[in-house]
Amino acid sequence: MSNTPAGQPPRKYEEEPPPFGGSWRALYGAVLAWLAVLVVLFYLFTRAFR
């Protein structure tokens, strides 16, 4: 199962590091931490204007 076009070498798969942020694990953690921050902000927002 490969759709490599004729005349092109097979695409080499590599586990590349992210261009910033150190590691993928750190970036995943940052996304989840940002979600937690948003939930806290939404809670404070709801309370402030209730």
Place this chain on the structure above:
Amino acid sequence: MRPLDWAVLIAALVGIVLYGLWKGRRTRDLDDFLVARHSMRWHHVALSIMATQASAITFLSTPGQAFTDGMRFVQFYLGLPVAMVVLAATAVPIYHRLRVYTAYEYLEGRFDLKTRTLAAALFLVQRGLSTGVSIYAPSVILSVIMGWDIRWVIFVIGGSVTLYTATGGARAVDNTNFQQFLIIMGGMFVAFFTIVWLLPADVSFAEAAHVAGRLGRLNAIDFSFDVTNQYNFWSGLVGGCFLALSYFGTDQSQVQRYLTGESVAQSRLGLLFNGLVKVPMQFFILFLGAMVFAFYQFNTPPVFFNPVEAERARAGGRGAEFRALEADYAAASAEKQARAREFVGALRAGDEAAESAAEANLLAADARAREIRAGAVGILKEQSPRPEDTNYVFLNFVIHHLPAGVVGLVFAAVFFASMSSCASALNALASTTVVDLQRRIVSAGRGERHYFVSSKLATVFWGVFAMAFAQYAGQLGSLVEAVNRLGSLFYGTILGIFLLAFYFRKVGGTAAFVGAVVGEAVVLYCFFYTRIAYLWFNVIGALAVIAAALVITAFWGGRGGAEARRADEQ
């Protein structure tokens, strides 16, 4: 619309079509047409993903939802960032390593042809019909608000998208999606700041927000657990996560967007950026709707925002009664405006007792206005079983209150939102038709040129199909609603199949296939015989598929040693 608005709208539409044709002019083979030769950087992938998900209804209906129901809808998206992390870590490397054109190709390598064909067929039926609806829904709103002929609106949206998608494929789609999304968000920001600017000079932005909040429109989060409640923290986090896993991980219109990434890293970053930005973006659009609500606490709104329905009621048998209710509503609104100013005065003075009393008066005035509106809606129900104006609130406000130029910009944003999601869908439908059906089953072994031309023809076919379905969707009534619900009925099952493929190496094709049938039966039972909120169907469907497949595997055995090793290699 004024001449400046027309100029902005026409320039935007003509400009984007020419841009799409220009960007796609070098598309010369199948790899380019389907995945843009894996050449896209992460910011293109990210914005294309976001433009695909955000249809015109997102930008028309979401502000209206905040206007009528508050901001709790934002919780629907709380599971999305979790899903982005899961997919970036698992699905993206698998799809890239196998160099698939469609998500369903992977299922044949992992299970068998029948499972691949089942998933591809479910996608074609569901996405083909929903693309027609996604053109029809904004077209009917634009035609009602502006008095335009709906057939022409459908033709402009569907025809222009089909033209540049059939010409340039994924490269044209990703590049136009990128530009369209920037203009959409630009239009929304301009609209938001104009609303704030239109607030009365003696009422600050924060005071207007407090008025909206006291009237229940700034309710962003609700931690109470209730499976019959569509939008709370738990249904959004868990149900929303499963929905997003299914939509972004198995729906070809999204998978194709990140398959265009030039590497695993670029595709991953595109998904993670979506995980960072999507929730705040939805919050902003809902907050825009809440500020429209705040605006109408100091200005008189129409009793019903759909002008065609309201006009029909005025001309109907109970027209005199409807007009009297309109006058009553205007008087009640004036009373409410006075109470809102009284509340703002108490808030500013910092007098808690006066603030509580003013809030009670404001709530009473709001209840009175809502009672009158309910009477008017009762008359509307005699001519239409379910009169609905949520989708009309924002555009009605735009055409009556925003300045020249801004109206054209917002209309361009609505067109672009519809075009971007439609373009991705056409590109994905063509890919699945050619790669999963034609090249695999109908006419295997033909040259690449044959499938490249077939992909262009399939794009045109699905574009014409979507436009034709959109033309007749208005006459189909409940079928349109059925199509909209179709996604939530099948997403859980499809996700279950993919989760088995990714994480349960011992499960074979037959167990997965039978598990899918059992899972779908469970979802349909929940839909017809329970009051469970639909977001939970995604969780129930996926878990039922996995449980049934695991039971079958336990009793009848799983994949053999060699077969399991092949699965591990994938």
